[in-house]
Amino acid sequence: MNEPEVVLYDTTLRDGTQREGLSLSVEDKLRIVARLDDLGIDYVEGGFPGSNPKDVEFFERAKGLKLRHAVVTAFGSTCRKDAPASEDPGIRALIESGCSAVCIFGKAWDLHVTHTLRTTLEENVRMVRDSVATLKAAGLTVFFDAEHFFDGYVRNAEYAVEVCRAAAEAGADAVVLCDTNGGRMPQEVARITAEMVARLAPVPVGIHAHNDAGCGVANSIVAVDAGATQVQGTVNGYGERCGNADLIAIIPALKLKMGHDVITDDELALLTEVSHFVAETANLAPDQHQPYVGISSFAHKGGVHASAADRFPAAYEHVEPGIVGNLARVVVSELAGSASLRMKAAELGVDLSADPETAKRVLDEIKELEHRGYSFEAADGSLEVLLRKELGTYEPLFLLESFRCLMEKREDGRVTTEATVKIHVRGKRFIATAEGNGPVNALDGALRLALDEFYPDLAAIQLTDYKVRVLDEKKGTGAITRVLIESADGDREWGTVGVSENIIEASWAALVDSIDYGLRRGSND
Numbered sequence: 001m002n003e004p005e006v007v008l009y010d011t012t013l014r015d016g017t018q019r020e021g022l023s024l025s026v027e028d029k030l031r032i033v034a035r036l037d038d039l040g041i042d043y044v045e046g047g048f049p050g051s052n053p054k055d056v057e058f059f060e061r062a063k064g065l066k067l068r069h070a071v072v073t074a075f076g077s078t079c080r081k082d083a084p085a086s087e088d089p090g091i092r093a094l095i096e097s098g099c100s101a102v103c104i105f106g107k108a109w110d111l112h113v114t115h116t117l118r119t120t121l122e123e124n125v126r127m128v129r130d131s132v133a134t135l136k137a138a139g140l141t142v143f144f145d146a147e148h149f150f151d152g153y154v155r156n157a158e159y160a161v162e163v164c165r166a167a168a169e170a171g172a173d174a175v176v177l178c179d180t181n182g183g184r185m186p187q188e189v190a191r192i193t194a195e196m197v198a199r200l201a202p203v204p205v206g207i208h209a210h211n212d213a214g215c216g217v218a219n220s221i222v223a224v225d226a227g228a229t230q231v232q233g234t235v236n237g238y239g240e241r242c243g244n245a246d247l248i249a250i251i252p253a254l255k256l257k258m259g260h261d262v263i264t265d266d267e268l269a270l271l272t273e274v275s276h277f278v279a280e281t282a283n284l285a286p287d288q289h290q291p292y293v294g295i296s297s298f299a300h301k302g303g304v305h306a307s308a309a310d311r312f313p314a315a316y317e318h319v320e321p322g323i324v325g326n327l328a329r330v331v332v333s334e335l336a337g338s339a340s341l342r343m344k345a346a347e348l349g350v351d352l353s354a355d356p357e358t359a360k361r362v363l364d365e366i367k368e369l370e371h372r373g374y375s376f377e378a379a380d381g382s383l384e385v386l387l388r389k390e391l392g393t394y395e396p397l398f399l400l401e402s403f404r405c406l407m408e409k410r411e412d413g414r415v416t417t418e419a420t421v422k423i424h425v426r427g428k429r430f431i432a433t434a435e436g437n438g439p440v441n442a443l444d445g446a447l448r449l450a451l452d453e454f455y456p457d458l459a460a461i462q463l464t465d466y467k468v469r470v471l472d473e474k475k476g477t478g479a480i481t482r483v484l485i486e487s488a489d490g491d492r493e494w495g496t497v498g499v500s501e502n503i504i505e506a507s508w509a510a511l512v513d514s515i516d517y518g519l520r521r522g523s524n525d
């Protein structure tokens with residue numbers, strides 16, 4: 001391919017979490033990094049090192065991730081005014097983050113320099129130059145985000161260019177043009193990017209677009225067309241206000257429509273899964289109508305159109321849904337393509353493609369469960385338990401006789417919860433009672449007490465997160481509750497899911513799957 005390689009830079013974990021109501025735990029972030037690595041993303045920005053305990057822990061633990069391709073990147077700003085970069089705590093935190101690549105932002109709009117930063121235009125250029133040079137001298141890959149670049153360029157092109165040139169001359173590995181306010185139009189972005197590519201050559205130019213005018217994806221695409229070779233964006237377009245440019249739409253556009261081989265075919269087939277995984281992990285409902293990956297994105301309405309679409313799919317679909325891991329809902333038999341299911345089965349030593357009958361049975365079961373409100377995208381643990389059950393290799397760790405939860409609120413405002421479980425393990429009956437700060441915590445405690453004697457490995461398994469979503473998908477009955485539990489044992493993280501009209505029952509199901517999966521993994525049977 002003659003086209004220059006285009007680099008994908010994800011900022012879901014930093015810019016994406018600016019979205020109102022979106023918050024990710026350290027475990028969430030680590031799991032998302034792993035999935036973005038599966039998808040073939042080149043750089044995954046983790047956050048600001050040293051800015052808060054959560055990010056400090058993230059960068060510490062990210063060092064232990066075994067990534068195939070992705071480079072975890074630290075984000076920060078240029079040094080402070082009136083002091084050398086080498087003595088700047090932020091710059092030092094970037095160097096000490098353990099990341100081999102960093103991205104720093106600096107002001108490219110003169111108005112922001114004089115009014116927000118309150119310094120001279122010359123001092124701002126010095127800060128950019130000094131910061132990039134200091135990070136380069138530390139042996140890092142350095143990307144420079146030129147903040148408010150397009151707005152600055154329109155008002156004072158000479159200065160915006162001077163800032164970018166300072167970064168380029170100081171050794172930046174790419175200068176990224178940012179539409180920070182997200183209001184620029186594609187034709188402007190195309191023209192200005194082309195000019196900057198020519199001015200900064202041979203230093204690569206990138207694009208960082210926001211979606212305030214609904215043009216985040218379009219602006220990213222035209223920038224690449226104009227010669228930009230790095231695209232910064234977020235999964236599902238998550239981000240502050242109207243969001244960032246959506247990588248989930250940009251990636252297939254680049255690969256399928258513009259001839260940029262940014263990820264492999266196999267990676268592209270994970271697009272739908274990864275998009276839904278990130279949504280579920282962020283506890284946001286996936287957008288049913290999201291381009292490429294929504295469950296309605298290739299669903300044809302009934303009647304003549306549907307049967308015609310069935311016979312001549314190419315006449316009604318802009319891309320073949322399977323290529324991006326989605327499926328046309330009218331063609332149910334194509335469901336068999338679930339990549340994660342095949343991978344999961346392969347991990348268990350089962351080749352599902354060689355056993356279409358079992359594959360069909362498993363898929364039917366998954367379809368039925370999804371209809372009832374289950375979602376397995378962020379629940380790999382439950383998927384494995386389900387698969388074992390369908391393959392006939394599942395043996396329950398214990399048999400449940402009953403469980404019971406009591407909650408008491410007292411006059412003094414104190415709330416206590418107590419749970420009792422009665423279970424049978426290898427022919428023996430156990431009754432255990434525990435208190436907790438809520439029903440799930442109490443049930444977890446009681447179950448552990450009862451299982452402890454038989455499964456000492458249980459002590460290593462911790463519940464790290466608990467998410468509840470009320471689904472209204474089912475009509476005519478009470479609301480359905482889906483509980484997602486995330487667990488870890490110091491070595492791995494996994495997710496499990498439970499669904500019920502009763503939140504405690506849903507939690508119990510997710511809890512049992514979590515322990516089941518965790519213990520079997522440990523024993524490696």
Ligand SMILES: [Zn+2]
Nearest residue numbers: 015180208210
């Ligand atoms: Zn941004």
